[in-house]
Amino acid sequence: MASKYLLEGLLRPPVEFYPAAAHATCAYICSMAPWSLALHPSIGYGLAVGFGGLSYLRFRQGWRIVRYHRNLKRLPHYALTSRQIPVSTKYLFLGRGFEWQPEHTQRLYDCFSADGKKYLRPSKLFNMAREYEKHHDNVITKLTTRDSPLNPVRPLPPVEGIPAIHGIELNEIDVMQPLNSRGGHTAVFGTTGVGKTRFAEVLVTQDIHRGKTQSEREVVVFFDPKGDPDMLKRMYAEAKRAGRDKEFYMFHLGYPEKSARYNPIGRFGRVSEVAGRISGQLSGAGNSAAFKEFAWRFVNIVARALVEMGERPNYSQISRFVQNIDSLFLNYAKNYFDAKNPDIWQGLLNIAANVDVKNLSFGMKERPLIWVINQYILENKIFDPVLEGLATAVRYDKTYFDKIVASLLPLLEKLTTGKIEELLSPNYNDVNDERPIFDWEEVIRKRGIVYVGLDALSDATVAAAVGNSMFADLVSMAGHIYKHGVDEGLPEAFKGSAKPVKINLHCDEFNELMGDEFIPLINKGRGAGMQVTAYTQTIADIEARLGNRAKAEQTIGNFNTLIMFRVKSPATAKLLTDQLHKVTILQSMVTSSFTDSSNPDDDKAFTSNTGERISQKEVPLLDVANVTNLPKGQAFILMNGSTLYKVRMPLPAIDKNDVIPASMQELLEKMQKNYHVASNWWEPAFKEYTPSKDIISSFESMVTDEKIAKADIDWGGDVDMPEDDISDTDIDEQEIGGEE
Incomplete structure (x- = not known):
C-alpha cells in the first residue's frame, strides 16, 4: 500500500x-510460460521484469512494516569493540540513533493508543514459554531460553524499559557532536545501572586516541568515587594501545601500595589556597562557621611558615604543626633570627634558661622560651608577617587552641592515617619509592591520562576531602593556564603550540565531588581548555550537595549539552522536556x-453514514514518561542549542588483543570483588561535626578578650612557592606497580 498519506498507518498487518x-x-x-498468455517470449520477458519490479516494491513496503513491528519489541543487536569506536578530530561519537522529529512523537502516540498496544505486547506463545520457565528447569527450558534467531520464543534482552521509544525509527545513523561545542560542557543524568559508565567508556576511548602527535593529544582525567574496575581496565588498555601508557597515572585511595602519589595541597598559585582546600571540607552551618574561619586562619599560618622555610606543604605537616604549633614557631623563629644575627638565638636561649616560671602566666609556665621570644618581638617591634602570625597563635592558651581546631583535627587525622599518609603526603626525596608523583601542571604538559579512584565506599570522608581538593587544585591550574599558558616558565625550545591544550574531565557522581570552586571551573574554565563531562543521577543530588537551589540551577545552567538516560525523578526529566517546544499530532x-x-x-x-475524522492535537515534543521509561543504554541528547537526538549505546564486545599486565590484573580482580554500590556513601562524617556548648562558650570568651583582640593580626599577601631540588618528573616514568 502507498505510504504517502496524512497518517502513516504503520500499525497494521503487512497487506x-x-x-x-x-x-x-x-x-x-x-x-x-509466456505462451500460456498468448504472448511472444520477448514481450513476456518484458512484462516479467515489470511485474518483478512491482513485486519487489510491494515486498519492501511490507517488509518495512514487519521490521517496524519487530523493532517495537526488540532492537537489532548493536555491539562494538573499543577498536571499532570511531575516532575523529572534528566530531565526538555519542552512539547510534536518529534526530527526534514531530513524526516520532506521532508514532509513539500511536503505539500507546488502544489499537497500537497489541503490537507492543509479546505473543501468547512467548508468554507461555516464560511461564513454563518459572516452574521448570530441564532441556526444554534450555532451548526456550537460548538467545538465537532460530528460537521462536527467544527471550527479550534484559534492558527493561519500553523498546518502542527507540524502535519507532528504522533508519539509524551515527550521532556525532562537533568538538568545538564540547567546551560548553556536558551533563549526563541517569539512575543507577542504566549505562552511564558504558557511555563514559565510549567517550574516554575517543579522548585517549584523539591526536597523532604529542601536541595534538588531549589530557584525559576520570574521577571515579566508587572505583569501577571496568573503567580502569578500559583506560589502561586504550592508553597502551595508543602508545600512551608511559603517560598513564592510576591514583587510587583503596590501593595505596600500587597507586601513584599526589599532594592535593602541594601546588598553588597563592599560599592561601592551601588553607581553603583544607578548611573548605568543614561544615560552615550555624555555630560551625566561626570555627571554620579560625581553622582556615591557623592552617594558613602554618602553610605560610612552611613555604617561607622552603618546604612544600602537605597534610602530614599541617596535621603535625596544627597539633603542635609551638615547634613550628620555634623552628621559624630560629631560622629568622639566624638569618639576622646568629647571636640573637643563643641569647634568647640563655634568657629563657634563667626565667623564673613562677612569674609567668599559667599558659606560659611550661613554655618559657616562647614567652621570651614573644617579649623580644614586642620590645624590638619586629614585624614579619609569618612570625607575627605564629606568635599570635602560640599566645593562645593550649586548651583554648585545641578547642578552636577541634573540628579540623578529625579530618587531618583521617588524611594522615596508615598508608594514606604516604599517598597524600609523598616524600619527594625518597628515590627508593618507585610510585610516581604527579601534579596537574605536569599532567597537562605531558598530555597525561589519569584515573582517580577515591574509594568512597570504604571511606567517604577521605574521598570527599581528596576529591574536593583535586577540584580546587584544578580550578587554580585553570586560572594559571588562562593567565600564563600551560608552558609558562619553560625554555623556548620546550614550549609547544600556542593553541590551548584540551583537558577532558570526566566526573562520575560529580555532585559529591563538587563545592563552591566547581562553579567557576565550568563557568570560566573553557578559556583554559577545560571540557567537563559530569555524570550524576538527579538534579536533587546537586542541590543537596550545594545546599542551595539557586546554586544548583547556576551549575546546571553552565552545561550546554544535556544527555538524559533513564531517570526516576520527574523534576530531573523536566530539565530536558521543558526546553522543547510543542508539536501538533493527528488523531483518527x-x-x-x-x-x-x-x-x-x-x-x-x-x-447510514460511516467515516473517519482526523483532528489535530498539540502535545509536547517529548513527555516526561518517555524519559522515565527508557531502556538501559538509551538516552536523549539535546545539543547544538535545540537539536534533540535519540541514541543507544553500543554493547561492549570482547577484544582479545587487550593485554593487561599481571600487577594491574591482580588489582582489577580485587576491585571487581569489592565493587559494590551503596546508597548515600558520599555523606562525609566530618560534615556532621557540631561543636559542644563548652567549646562554643570558650570560643566566645576568647574572641571577646581585649588582649587577644589587640594581638590579633589580619593576614594577607602572597608568598611564592620555592622550587624543589628534585623534579616531579624524576620518578614519573614507572609503570603502575613498578613493572614494565
Whole structure:
C-alpha cells in the first residue's frame, strides 16, 4: 500500500505481501510460460521484469512494516569493540540513533493508543514459554531460553524499559557532536545501572586516541568515587594501545601500595589556597562557621611558615604543626633570627634558661622560651608577617587552641592515617619509592591520562576531602593556564603550540565531588581548555550537595549539552522536556450514524453514514514518561542549542588483543570483588561535626578578650612557592606497580 498519506498507518498487518505475491506469480508465468498468455517470449520477458519490479516494491513496503513491528519489541543487536569506536578530530561519537522529529512523537502516540498496544505486547506463545520457565528447569527450558534467531520464543534482552521509544525509527545513523561545542560542557543524568559508565567508556576511548602527535593529544582525567574496575581496565588498555601508557597515572585511595602519589595541597598559585582546600571540607552551618574561619586562619599560618622555610606543604605537616604549633614557631623563629644575627638565638636561649616560671602566666609556665621570644618581638617591634602570625597563635592558651581546631583535627587525622599518609603526603626525596608523583601542571604538559579512584565506599570522608581538593587544585591550574599558558616558565625550545591544550574531565557522581570552586571551573574554565563531562543521577543530588537551589540551577545552567538516560525523578526529566517546544499530532476517530425514514412511500427504511475524522492535537515534543521509561543504554541528547537526538549505546564486545599486565590484573580482580554500590556513601562524617556548648562558650570568651583582640593580626599577601631540588618528573616514568 502507498505510504504517502496524512497518517502513516504503520500499525497494521503487512497487506503489501499479497500484491507482492500476485505480482511475483505473474512475473514467473510471463518469464517461464509466456505462451500460456498468448504472448511472444520477448514481450513476456518484458512484462516479467515489470511485474518483478512491482513485486519487489510491494515486498519492501511490507517488509518495512514487519521490521517496524519487530523493532517495537526488540532492537537489532548493536555491539562494538573499543577498536571499532570511531575516532575523529572534528566530531565526538555519542552512539547510534536518529534526530527526534514531530513524526516520532506521532508514532509513539500511536503505539500507546488502544489499537497500537497489541503490537507492543509479546505473543501468547512467548508468554507461555516464560511461564513454563518459572516452574521448570530441564532441556526444554534450555532451548526456550537460548538467545538465537532460530528460537521462536527467544527471550527479550534484559534492558527493561519500553523498546518502542527507540524502535519507532528504522533508519539509524551515527550521532556525532562537533568538538568545538564540547567546551560548553556536558551533563549526563541517569539512575543507577542504566549505562552511564558504558557511555563514559565510549567517550574516554575517543579522548585517549584523539591526536597523532604529542601536541595534538588531549589530557584525559576520570574521577571515579566508587572505583569501577571496568573503567580502569578500559583506560589502561586504550592508553597502551595508543602508545600512551608511559603517560598513564592510576591514583587510587583503596590501593595505596600500587597507586601513584599526589599532594592535593602541594601546588598553588597563592599560599592561601592551601588553607581553603583544607578548611573548605568543614561544615560552615550555624555555630560551625566561626570555627571554620579560625581553622582556615591557623592552617594558613602554618602553610605560610612552611613555604617561607622552603618546604612544600602537605597534610602530614599541617596535621603535625596544627597539633603542635609551638615547634613550628620555634623552628621559624630560629631560622629568622639566624638569618639576622646568629647571636640573637643563643641569647634568647640563655634568657629563657634563667626565667623564673613562677612569674609567668599559667599558659606560659611550661613554655618559657616562647614567652621570651614573644617579649623580644614586642620590645624590638619586629614585624614579619609569618612570625607575627605564629606568635599570635602560640599566645593562645593550649586548651583554648585545641578547642578552636577541634573540628579540623578529625579530618587531618583521617588524611594522615596508615598508608594514606604516604599517598597524600609523598616524600619527594625518597628515590627508593618507585610510585610516581604527579601534579596537574605536569599532567597537562605531558598530555597525561589519569584515573582517580577515591574509594568512597570504604571511606567517604577521605574521598570527599581528596576529591574536593583535586577540584580546587584544578580550578587554580585553570586560572594559571588562562593567565600564563600551560608552558609558562619553560625554555623556548620546550614550549609547544600556542593553541590551548584540551583537558577532558570526566566526573562520575560529580555532585559529591563538587563545592563552591566547581562553579567557576565550568563557568570560566573553557578559556583554559577545560571540557567537563559530569555524570550524576538527579538534579536533587546537586542541590543537596550545594545546599542551595539557586546554586544548583547556576551549575546546571553552565552545561550546554544535556544527555538524559533513564531517570526516576520527574523534576530531573523536566530539565530536558521543558526546553522543547510543542508539536501538533493527528488523531483518527471513526464516526458512524444512521437516520430512520419516516416517509411511508419511500422504499428506504433508513440511511447510514460511516467515516473517519482526523483532528489535530498539540502535545509536547517529548513527555516526561518517555524519559522515565527508557531502556538501559538509551538516552536523549539535546545539543547544538535545540537539536534533540535519540541514541543507544553500543554493547561492549570482547577484544582479545587487550593485554593487561599481571600487577594491574591482580588489582582489577580485587576491585571487581569489592565493587559494590551503596546508597548515600558520599555523606562525609566530618560534615556532621557540631561543636559542644563548652567549646562554643570558650570560643566566645576568647574572641571577646581585649588582649587577644589587640594581638590579633589580619593576614594577607602572597608568598611564592620555592622550587624543589628534585623534579616531579624524576620518578614519573614507572609503570603502575613498578613493572614494565
